[in-house]
Amino acid sequence: MTAIDWRELIHSDPEILLGKxxxxxxxxxxxxxxxxxAEGWTEEQVLDNYPTLSKExxxxxxxxxxxxxxxxxxxxxxxxxx
Numbered sequence: 268m269t270a271i272d273w274r275e276l277i278h279s280d281p282e283i284l285l286g287k288x289x290x291x292x293x294x295x296x297x298x299x300x301x302x303x304x305a306e307g308w309t310e311e312q313v314l315d316n317y318p319t320l321s322k323e324x325x326x327x328x329x330x331x332x333x334x335x336x337x338x339x340x341x342x343x344x345x346x347x348x349x
Contacts, residue, residue, distance in 0.1 A: 273334065276327035288331060290324045293317075300328045 277297060279288045287296040295317060303313055314320055 271323065271326045271330050273327040273330040276324050277331045290320060290328065293319045295320065297328050297331055300325070301332060 276291055277288050278291050279286050283289055284294060284296055287298060289296050290300070300313065300320075310322070310325060313325065314322070
């Protein structure tokens with residue numbers, strides 16, 4: 268499978284959702300779509316409920332999130348004492 272260039276499908280515009288990254292041509296933010304998957308939605312459910320999305324746009328969402336995470340510095344959060 269070839270890598271996808273998320274820049275073709277994800278963009279940020281201060282006039283749309285306060286500049287949150289969205290799938291081009293929609294008002295569906297990357298954050299919202301990732302939250303659907305985190306809640307247990309399947310790809311089929313997302314595509315059925317949001318017909319403006321495509322499999323390619325979902326791949327772009329994950330590619331964008333992956334690239335963002337690779338540029339972040341993460342720090343461990345200490346576990347609370349029992």
